[in-house]
Amino acid sequence: MSTATTTAPAAPAAPRAAKPLPPISWRAPIAYAVIGLLSLVFFALLPAGGQQTTFRLSTANDFFQIEPITVSSTGAALFLSILALLLAGLSFWAARDRRKVGIWLPIVFGVLVVFAFLSWAGAGKAAIPLTGLLQGSLFLAVPLVFGALSGVLCERVGIINIAIEGQLLAGAFLAAVVASLTSSAYAGLVAAPIAGALVGVLLVIFSVKYWVNQIIVGVVLNVLVVGVTSYLYSTVLTEDPGTWNTRTPLPVLEIPVLSQIPVVGPVLFRQTLLVYIMYVVVALLQVFLFRSRWGLRLRAVGEHPKAADTVGIKVNATRVRNTILGGAVAGLGGAFFTVAAGLAFGKEMTGGKGFIALAAMILGRWNPVGALVAALLFGFSDNLQTVLGIVGTPIPSQIMLMTPYVVTIFAVAGLVGRVRPPAAEGIPYVK
Amino acid sequence: MTQQAMPDDAGTPVVPPTAAPPSHTEQATEPPAGQTILRQMLESSWLVSLLAIVAALVLGGVLIAAADPEVQQAATYLFARPSDFFEAVWSAVFGAYSALFQGAVVNFSAPDLQRALRPLTETMTVSTPLILAGLGLGIGFRAGLFNIGAQGQIILGGIFAGFIGFTFSLPPGLHLLLAVLGAALGGAIWASIAGVLKARTGAHEVIVTIMLNNIAVYLVAYLLTTTAFQRPGSSNPISPPIPGSATFPLVLGQGFRLHLGFLLALLAAVGVWWLMERSTLGFRFRAVGENPHAARTAGISVAWVTVWVMAIAGALAGLGGAAQVLGTEKVLTAGVAASFGFDAITVALLGRSRPLGTVLAGLLFGALRAGGFAMQARTGTPIDIVLVVQSLIVLFIAAPPLVRAIFRLPTPGGPTRAERHAARRRARATSSTTPTTQEAGA
Numbered sequence: 001m002s003t004a005t006t007t008a009p010a011a012p013a014a015p016r017a018a019k020p021l022p023p024i025s026w027r028a029p030i031a032y033a034v035i036g037l038l039s040l041v042f043f044a045l046l047p048a049g050g051q052q053t054t055f056r057l058s059t060a061n062d063f064f065q066i067e068p069i070t071v072s073s074t075g076a077a078l079f080l081s082i083l084a085l086l087l088a089g090l091s092f093w094a095a096r097d098r099r100k101v102g103i104w105l106p107i108v109f110g111v112l113v114v115f116a117f118l119s120w121a122g123a124g125k126a127a128i129p130l131t132g133l134l135q136g137s138l139f140l141a142v143p144l145v146f147g148a149l150s151g152v153l154c155e156r157v158g159i160i161n162i163a164i165e166g167q168l169l170a171g172a173f174l175a176a177v178v179a180s181l182t183s184s185a186y187a188g189l190v191a192a193p194i195a196g197a198l199v200g201v202l203l204v205i206f207s208v209k210y211w212v213n214q215i216i217v218g219v220v221l222n223v224l225v226v227g228v229t230s231y232l233y234s235t236v237l238t239e240d241p242g243t244w245n246t247r248t249p250l251p252v253l254e255i256p257v258l259s260q261i262p263v264v265g266p267v268l269f270r271q272t273l274l275v276y277i278m279y280v281v282v283a284l285l286q287v288f289l290f291r292s293r294w295g296l297r298l299r300a301v302g303e304h305p306k307a308a309d310t311v312g313i314k315v316n317a318t319r320v321r322n323t324i325l326g327g328a329v330a331g332l333g334g335a336f337f338t339v340a341a342g343l344a345f346g347k348e349m350t351g352g353k354g355f356i357a358l359a360a361m362i363l364g365r366w367n368p369v370g371a372l373v374a375a376l377l378f379g380f381s382d383n384l385q386t387v388l389g390i391v392g393t394p395i396p397s398q399i400m401l402m403t404p405y406v407v408t409i410f411a412v413a414g415l416v417g418r419v420r421p422p423a424a425e426g427i428p429y430v431k
Numbered sequence: 432m433t434q435q436a437m438p439d440d441a442g443t444p445v446v447p448p449t450a451a452p453p454s455h456t457e458q459a460t461e462p463p464a465g466q467t468i469l470r471q472m473l474e475s476s477w478l479v480s481l482l483a484i485v486a487a488l489v490l491g492g493v494l495i496a497a498a499d500p501e502v503q504q505a506a507t508y509l510f511a512r513p514s515d516f517f518e519a520v521w522s523a524v525f526g527a528y529s530a531l532f533q534g535a536v537v538n539f540s541a542p543d544l545q546r547a548l549r550p551l552t553e554t555m556t557v558s559t560p561l562i563l564a565g566l567g568l569g570i571g572f573r574a575g576l577f578n579i580g581a582q583g584q585i586i587l588g589g590i591f592a593g594f595i596g597f598t599f600s601l602p603p604g605l606h607l608l609l610a611v612l613g614a615a616l617g618g619a620i621w622a623s624i625a626g627v628l629k630a631r632t633g634a635h636e637v638i639v640t641i642m643l644n645n646i647a648v649y650l651v652a653y654l655l656t657t658t659a660f661q662r663p664g665s666s667n668p669i670s671p672p673i674p675g676s677a678t679f680p681l682v683l684g685q686g687f688r689l690h691l692g693f694l695l696a697l698l699a700a701v702g703v704w705w706l707m708e709r710s711t712l713g714f715r716f717r718a719v720g721e722n723p724h725a726a727r728t729a730g731i732s733v734a735w736v737t738v739w740v741m742a743i744a745g746a747l748a749g750l751g752g753a754a755q756v757l758g759t760e761k762v763l764t765a766g767v768a769a770s771f772g773f774d775a776i777t778v779a780l781l782g783r784s785r786p787l788g789t790v791l792a793g794l795l796f797g798a799l800r801a802g803g804f805a806m807q808a809r810t811g812t813p814i815d816i817v818l819v820v821q822s823l824i825v826l827f828i829a830a831p832p833l834v835r836a837i838f839r840l841p842t843p844g845g846p847t848r849a850e851r852h853a854a855r856r857r858a859r860a861t862s863s864t865t866p867t868t869q870e871a872g873a
Contacts, residue, residue, distance in 0.1 A: 206829070206830055210830035220826050223773065223777065223818055223822040224826070226815075227821070228494070228819055230813070231813055231819060234813035235813060359642065398650070398653035398656075399653060401649050402649040402650070405642040408638070408642050409628070409643070412638050412642075413639075
């Protein structure tokens with residue numbers, strides 16, 4: 001599989017031209033072209049013309065109001081699909097010349113196709129609330145972002161974290177209980193990371209001390225957390241919900257001035273404290289993971305623990321600390337399900353979001369900002385399904401719900417380029 | 432990761448505890464025979480498995496006691512009358528576990544023998560899909576593939592079995608055979624997606640199978656809204672009932688739910704044993720699992736093995752779906768797989784990926800599940816405690832050193848107590864200040 005990319009190790013003096021070039025990968029351009037053509041045929045050419053699609057952009061308390069935009073649905077879809085096909089052509093040209101295209105191309109391409117889809121799906125229906133769509137997307141992406149960041153931390157240090165789901169659920173549980181006991185949502189926000197960190201402790205004890213396969217530990221810890229939280233929910237929490245499991249919603253904090261910018265303001269700055277913490281955590285991780293001594297050591301341990309050990313880094317101690325930290329990050333994300341969403345705790349309420357977070361981490365190539373973008377993508381498709389359900393859509397909801405998983409499979413199968421996990425992940429370090 | 436796909440002592444062949452002599456008996460000072468046998472028993476992985484179950488049940492008991500209102504009541508005056516507290520703990524834990532046992536094995540309070548043994552047949556019924564899916568996952572684990580997708584493969588098996596079952600009308604035996612084969616095919620196709628992607632592009636099977644699980648859940652939910660699958664005249668997501676010609680015959684008559692699917696599971700276990708231990712194909716699977724690089728050097732196509740392993744694992748999980756749809760439920764619903772696919776992972780791990788172990792582990796988890804319902808009905812202890820016990824069992828099983836440390840068992844291959852004492856004496860004689868190497872090795 002990797003024969004084409006390996007080069008002879010003992011040929012540093014050979015002229016560069018002698019090195020055989022790797023074969024051109026046409027996979028991505030072909031995929032863009034196919035998706036663009038599908039968009040053109042199904043959203044622009046096949047539907048009957050003459051219908052209008054309306055996008056609503058403003059909310060009530062912005063600085064100024066933007067009028068809802070109304071376009072001809074087939075016309076807009078045609079325009080957007082052709083733009084998407086032009087991008088596909090650009091991608092072909094870049095692939096032929098062996099140029100690298102930036103990360104902007106898939107993003108812009110995706111936005112174009114999504115809008116083509118929206119103008120088809122909203123044809124002749126009620127206006128599509130674009131601000132609400134984006135705001136909800138960001139909101140739904142919160143647990144995915146925290147979960148994916150937890151995965152980034154753990155896997156970069158060499159521990160596979162399948163237990164993200166369990167960490168989210170533990171965080172959701174403890175956040176709800178503590179918030180309910182203290183009648184303070186913020187206390188719940190403090191408690192959530194502790195629960196996640198505890199799951200992280202179990203994960204790291206079994207992987208570092210007992211060398212148990214990390215995927216096994218992760219899978220089993222997920223079951224354990226489901227069992228413990230469901231059991232406590234069915235006994236203690238349901239016996240006296242008034243004390244243990246009252247709804248304690250986290251208030252929405254509007255950032256003055258910024259929140260009144262049309263479109264951007266409500267989406268980014270009319271959220272709960274958890275979302276603002278998320279911005280900070282993503283930024284901090286992105287900087288410190290790649291620009292600090294801590295980050296360098298962490299990555300060294302995940303890529304080549306022996307080399308790290310040789311220069312005096314304590315491999316297992318680093319793994320223990322950062323896996324627990326990762327657990328805490330995921331636990332904080334768990335607070336989304338209860339205090340941030342304003343719900344009481346329910347059995348298995350994370351509903352597989354931890355696994356989606358795992359996928360987001362891989363799509364984001366083990367990179368905090370990449371994970372953020374991928375998580376937003378999942379949040380968007382999740383929310384799109386809800387919004388289109390309200391507006392009314394020609395597609396069955398189950399198919400819509402399936403889409404992010406199909407996209408993930410395409411992504412891990414190498415459509416977005418080969419992803420490479422940290423080299424030493426999953427391998428216990430034995431001196 | 433592929434080399435480390437199993438807990439560290441899972442690779443030891445399953446042998447009776449007295450068969451294989453441990454290495455230290457080769458030493459000159461032969462300990463008495465009785466002591467050797469005792470020591471071999473203490474070192475056996477079966478004992479560790481048993482103690483892991485005990486430890487998990489004890490921890491589960493702690494949770495049962497902690498959530499019991501009477502225990503909480505008695506704990507408020509623990510120091511005034513500790514006996515009350517311990518009585519409350521005992522009655523809560525014993526009550527729950529005895530209800531679990533009676534719901535899973537033998538019901539002592541039943542009026543006749545038939546009803547007394549009914550719980551045991553329920554256990555066998557519930558364990559059928561667990562065994563079938565667990566066998567498939569076990570093959571994957573031994574070939575170094577971590578297939579989490581049994582859930583989706585069971586669902587696909589259920590979809591195929593159900594569709595063949597309620598759409599066509601065929602003669603009895605043939606109809607059942609076709610439906611069962613269809614289920615195996617459905618599971619195999621679904622699993623092969625992950626296998627092909629892994630073989631061709633290197634996509635990690637854990638992620639792909641997790642995604643395929645979710646897709647399968649929505650796929651069956653969607654199909655049950657279409658005219659081809661939905662029961663005519665019903666607005667619920669439920670298929671038409673499976674006709675008698677396509678259902679598994681009952682083994683013990685109308686009084687019991689136990690159907691031929693259980694025997695199919697046992698047959699499958701024998702088949703998997705033959706495949707893995709006696710066939711060339713199984714040898715290749717194991718070779719790839721042990722060391723893919725060495726296997727490739729030896730001329731085995733790793734990609735080909737990956738696809739085959741996934742297909743066979745998927746076929747077995749698909750049979751598990753058939754057992755549900757054609758045997759236990761006799762209808763296709765969105766909840767066809769319940770949580771069998773995830774439980775099957777723990778079953779395969781507990782069974783150390785061996786057919787016999789998987790059957791026993793499947794029966795144990797089937798018993799926990801069947802008994803869990805009885806326990807919930809009788810003592811009000813939620814069935815969720817079963818999940819806790821199951822996961823703790825697997826955690827303990829996966830970490831034998833932990834169990835050995837809890838129960839202070841000797842380490843296999845390590846020095847016996849007499850040898851340790853001798854070593855210590857020698858160390859003292861040579862006035863060495865550092866601890867003995869043997870102790871560090873233990």
